[in-house]
Amino acid sequence: MAPCLPGASIEGKDGDVYTGAMRTKVGPIVASYRGTLKFDELDKEKRRAVISARAEEVSGQGGAEAQIVTSVIEGEDGSLVVIETDVQIRGRVAQFGRGALEKISQKMFADFAKNLERQLSGESEAAPEEAAREGGGAREATAAPPSPTAADGTAEQASLDVLGLVGEQIGPLARRVGAPLLVGLVVGFVVGRSGRRGERGPG
Amino acid sequence: MKPAPFAYHRVHSVEAALERLHELGEEAKPIAGGQSLAPLMAFRLARPTALVDISRLAELAHLARVGDELRVGALTRHATVESGAAQCGEGFEVLSRSARFIGHGPIRRRGTFGGSLAHGDPSAEWCLLALALDAVVIARDRAGERAIDAGDFFTGYFSTALAPDELLVEVRFPRPRPHSSLKEFSRRRGDFALVGVAVALDLDRAGRCEDVRIAFGGVDDVPVRVAAAERLLEGEPAEADAFRAAAELCGAELGRGLGDEDGRLKRRLMVELSVEALGEASAGVPG
16 A cells, blocks of 8 residues: 555564655655554454554654544445544644645645555455455555654645745744644545455555 | 755756756756745755756846736846836836735845746745736746746645756746736735735726736645636626625635634635735726
8 A cells, every 4th residue: 555655665564563664745845754653453344443653754853653543434436535643743844834734635645545546446356345455555555654644744744844934934943843743634535436346455 | 054965066058957957856956046945955854965056047037028928037036026117017017016025135136036936835926926917937948948827837835847857947927917916914024925815907998807817825735816706806897895705705715725713814814915905906006
C-alpha cells in the first residue's frame, strides 16, 4: 500500500512494527520523516484497524505522533474507507492553520485513493476479506508507512509552516516554533468496486 | 536561521538559466529578489541543493504596453509597478495601487513580479490580480515557450503549473480594466492578507455590470474565483444592493469550506471586502 501514498516507503518490518519513511513536498518546502508504525488493533471482520505512528524529522528536531483509526463502510458501488487521525506535530512545521493542514492532507488522500484504486483494479481477485484488507491496507497505506502518517501530519504542517512563514515574518514564526499542534482529521474516500477485490499488495 | 548548504549559480542569459535548471534537476530553484524563497531557506523549510540566480537577466525586467496588452517581465520589481502607473498605462491603475499592500518598502524594491507568481502564495496580491484580470503566464524551457492561463497556473499551496526546468519569463494582462480593485485585510501592516479580494468589471452604457471577475485569496490553497457571484452580477446595475448580494454569495460559497472561528471572521471579511472592492471598481477610482 505504501506505494500508493506519494512519497511514502516502507523500509522494514519487525514483528508488527513497520519502519518507513515519508517525504512530502509542498512547493519549495520539503518535509522528510522517518519512523515506525504499529497496528494496535486489526479486526478483519469489522474491517477496522487502529494504528499508532511515530516519526522524527530526518533533518531537524521536529517530529510527529499519530493515532489512526480506519474503518470500511460497504456500499453499493464500492467501499467507503474512513480514516480518522489524531496528529500531534512538533517542530518548525508545527505552527500553522488547520485549514491548510486539512487541505493538504485531503489532496494526499485523494492521490492515495486514486493510486489505490488503480492498483486494485489492476490486481487479481481476492477474498472478500481483502475488502477488509483494503480497509486495513488503506490505513496501512495511509498509516502504514507510519512515518507517512506522521508524515501526513507533517506534510500538512509543513505547508502550514509555510503559510505561517509567508504570512507572518520571522518573529512570530520563531515564537511559534516548538509548540505542538494537535490536529484531528477525518478523511473518507470511496474505493471503487474493483477495489474490493484487491490483493494485499506490497503494502 | 541559516540556510542549509547549497550551490550557487549566477547566469547571464535566459538560455543559460534554462540549461542550468535542466541539468540541476528538481532540487534546484531559480532565485531573483529572494523575498519568498530566502526566508523559507533561512528557516530550513526549503532546502534546495542549488540556486540559479536570474537577477542579472535585464531582458526580463520590462514593463510595457503592447497595444491593449500589458507585459510585465518576470524580474520587474514590485516597486517598479508601484511607481510605474505611467508605464502600465490607462486601465491598469489597479496594479500600481495594489503594490503598496506588498510587504514593506525594502521587500518591494527587491521582490519581483514573476517571483511572486512562481511562489504561488494563495494570498499574494499579484496572484489574485493575475486571476481577476485574466492574465496569461509565459513560461519558457529549453524547448520553447508556452502560455498558461492564470486560472490553470496555481495548483496548490506554493505550487504552480511550472515544471522544475521551466522559467516564468513574463506575465501578460490582455486588456485594460479601468474598473477593477483590490482590497485586503491583514492583522499587521505588510503581512500577507488574511483575506484579499480582487474584482474587475466592465460597465455598459446603462451602468450595468459585464464581464465580472471576483477572485479571493487567503481562503483556499489557491486564489479562487466565485463564478456564481460573477454570474449574479452580470447585467445587473452597478449598485450597492447588487454588490451586497454578490458579496454575500461569495461568503456563502467559499465560507462553507472554512472552519469555526477563523471561518466566521474570513466569511465576514470576504463579504465586506468585496462590497468595498466592487464599489471602488464601479466608481473607477482614479490612479
